[in-house]
Amino acid sequence: MTDARPSAISIARLTTPIGVALLATDETGVLRAFNWTDYGPQMSAWLKRHYPATPPVEGAAPVAMRRAFEAYFAGEGGALAAVPWRAAGTAFQLGVWQALCAIPPGETLSYAGLAARIDRPTAMRAVGLANGANPVALVVPCHRVIGANKTLTGYGGGLHRKRWLLAHEGASFKDQLAA
Incomplete structure (x- = not known):
């Protein structure tokens, strides 16, 4: 939007x-x-x-x-x-945020997978930065992006919340705290 x-x-x-x-x-x-x-x-x-x-x-x-x-x-x-949303961002950021909205609840995607979805397969770091700049977290589900090895990566609201949100949605991930 x-x-x-x-x-x-x-x-x-x-x-x-x-x-x-x-x-x-x-x-x-x-x-x-x-x-x-x-x-x-x-x-x-x-x-x-x-x-x-x-x-x-x-x-x-x-x-x-x-x-x-x-x-x-x-x-x-x-x-x-x-929930209707609008966010100030670059065209690239908006594209990443739209792609995030296509990740269904209960599923996760890696940064590489997200970069591939927006036809920028080598832009994993840029995708990570755009993901982290998401101003409408939860509605634009940046918490559904995890590491390529299925482990939790950063979340602006804290990893404890990311862990809870993914578990609440029934998503599969490797929890470093449970290991």
């Missing part, structure tokens, strides 16, 4: 089994950013950098969006596919 500058951004809080989430939505009810409260300063800096003329205010998430997140955490893995 391409970016159009919002005229308003509101930040809502959502309690989840793995912490309190922050949902930044615009005046049309589109998700602009998602993160956890312990990463709130990073999200605020991202919003300020990309939407400097639109200071966020506390508010409520659209009811349908809140219900989609609640359904996801209640076990409906595909519930977040209906």
Whole structure:
């Protein structure tokens, strides 16, 4: 989804089994950013950098969006596919983020696999950087990208959350902590 500058951004809080989430939505009810409260300063800096003329205010998430997140955490893995999102990013980043949305719940993909999906098989590092720059985590499921050896790799919300999300979705991965 391409970016159009919002005229308003509101930040809502959502309690989840793995912490309190922050949902930044615009005046049309589109998700602009998602993160956890312990990463709130990073999200605020991202919003300020990309939407400097639109200071966020506390508010409520659209009811349908809140219900989609609640359904996801209640076990409906595909519930977040209906959440509308827009993100500021380069054409390459947007392409990676769109490709992430094609990874179904319960499945994972390596960085090399993701690079191949966007017809850039040698761009694994660039894909990794774009994956890490995803501002609408969970809805754009960057947590579904793991190492080529099926081990967990970094996640902006913390590896403990990535581990929980993948287990919640029934994905197969090698957990270094369980070894």
